[in-house]
Amino acid sequence: xxxxxxxxxxxxxxxxxxxxxxxxxxxxxxxxxxxxxxxxxxxxxxxxxxxxxxxxxxxxxxxxxxxxxxxxxxxxxxxxxxxxxxxxxxxxxxxxxxxxxxxxxxxxxxxxxxxxxxxxxxxxxxxxxxxxxxxxxxxxxxxxxxxxxxxxxxxxxxxxxxxxxxxxxxxxxxxxxxxxxxxxxxxxxxxxxxxxxxxxxxxxxxxxxxxxxxxxxxxxxxxxxxxxxxxxxxxxxxxxxxxxxxxxxxxxxxxxxxxxxxxxxxxxxxxxxxxxxxxxxxxxxxxxxxxxxxxxxxxxxxxxxxxxxxxxxxx
Numbered sequence: 001x002x003x004x005x006x007x008x009x010x011x012x013x014x015x016x017x018x019x020x021x022x023x024x025x026x027x028x029x030x031x032x033x034x035x036x037x038x039x040x041x042x043x044x045x046x047x048x049x050x051x052x053x054x055x056x057x058x059x060x061x062x063x064x065x066x067x068x069x070x071x072x073x074x075x076x077x078x079x080x081x082x083x084x085x086x087x088x089x090x091x092x093x094x095x096x097x098x099x100x101x102x103x104x105x106x107x108x109x110x111x112x113x114x115x116x117x118x119x120x121x122x123x124x125x126x127x128x129x130x131x132x133x134x135x136x137x138x139x140x141x142x143x144x145x146x147x148x149x150x151x152x153x154x155x156x157x158x159x160x161x162x163x164x165x166x167x168x169x170x171x172x173x174x175x176x177x178x179x180x181x182x183x184x185x186x187x188x189x190x191x192x193x194x195x196x197x198x199x200x201x202x203x204x205x206x207x208x209x210x211x212x213x214x215x216x217x218x219x220x221x222x223x224x225x226x227x228x229x230x231x232x233x234x235x236x237x238x239x240x241x242x243x244x245x246x247x248x249x250x251x252x253x254x255x256x257x258x259x260x261x262x263x264x265x266x267x268x269x270x271x272x273x274x275x276x277x278x279x280x281x282x283x284x285x286x287x288x289x290x291x292x293x294x295x296x297x298x299x300x301x302x303x304x305x306x307x308x309x310x311x312x313x314x315x
Contacts, residue, residue, distance in 0.1 A: 055079040055158075055310065056131050060086065060122065062140025062291075063240060064231045069139065073294050076302035078310050082131045086122050086142075088114075088239060090193070090232030098189040107182040108245065114235075115242025123149060132156050135309065139163040139294065140268065141240065144248045150255040151247075159258040161309045163301070164267040164291050168249035168277045177244045184237040193234060200233035213266040213290035220295050253277055260309040262301065266290040282308060 055078040059070040067083035074081060093114055099106045122145065126132065133156045138146035143165020150157040166173070188196035208228045212221060252259070252274075261283040263269035268291050275283055286293045286300060294301040 056134040057081045058126055058131050058134045058136045059083040060136065060138040060142030060145050062138075062142050063087070063243075064227045064236060065139065065142070066227070069295065070137075072298035073137075073302050073305060076305040076310065077137075080131075082126065082129050082134070084122055084125055086118055086145075087231070088118065088235040090235060092232075092235050093185075093238055095185075095189050095193070095234065098185055100189070102183075102186050104178075104182060107185065108178060108241070111178075111182065111185075111238045111241035112245045113242070114238040115246065118239065118243075119145060119148060119246070123152060123155065126155060133158055135159045135161060137161040137163060138165050140291065141166050141243050143167050143269075144169060144243060144246060147248050147252045147255065148246045150257050151251045157255075157257050159260065159309060160252075160255070161305070162259070162261040162263075162269060162274075163294050164264045164269045165261065166244075166248070166268065167252050168270065168273050169244055169246075170270055170273060174244040177240050181237040181241040184233050185241075188234045193232075196233045200231075200236075201229050204228050211268070211291040213264065213288065213296075215288045216290050216292065216296045220292075224292065224295070249277060258282075262286060262293055262304055264289045264291055264293045267293070284308075 057077045057079060059067070059081060061067060061069040061083070064087060066087070067085040070077075070081060070083040097110060126134070126149075132154070135158045136146040136149060138144070138160070140163075143160075143162040144167050146157075146160050146162070146165070147167045149155055150160055184196055184200060187199060205225075208225050211224075259274075259278050259281040261269060261271070261274055261281055263271045263283065263285045265285055265287045266289070267285075271283055271285060274281060284304065286297055286304070289297045
């Protein structure tokens, strides 16, 4: 596993898949997701292949998140980190393909195809970056994605770490998300993207607060809220409507790799269902936070990571 920033061959391939946010410089240096650290740590210099001393980590943010969400927990991660910005951008979906009249079945199929494309690009990015055998940390829908990727033998995922992840996928949540999201694409197809976006901003402001606990306040919350409000409505809606159709529960039940979960006290992870699905999973709830424990309770989350999923590497 070539971690030398001067010789890594994976950078162009990573950028082709996800643009400049997924920076191969971060992989080599273990730096912040906002930019490479000026002095690489010793493990990044001239290491020809992965050894028992390295523990690579892939970080998958949640819906409407970005790769820099990893910054709050980076200090607790034991080895090179690949943070992937996987959210699509506005215009990625061709509205000419959408049915001219509401057709839920066709819409579901197109949404699944769209989300599968995201999944395929994430998979390719992991392989191109030579992060096969990594631990995958996933927040929200990124956690659901981690479960599905764990079934891929070519990725050889070491363990799954769910940060208030959408896993398992409850049938009622799947139905609700499909019912709420597909009409946004209908609106854009019939009235245009700008009209749909204006409606999205108005409506999202009513449900985004449900993602937070009373304790989740300050600039971080405002930043998250803005990401939701100004996410491209069509692509954001298709991502959720397609992602909830992935075989999330089936993958979680059948994968052999260990599962760790940290749910917010007022979060979205179905903790009881997760434990029922995977009795061997090591799951905790963090009091005083909602859907973003790693952002609002960063120190506590780092401690949980160091003493739980990565205890063996920090011993």
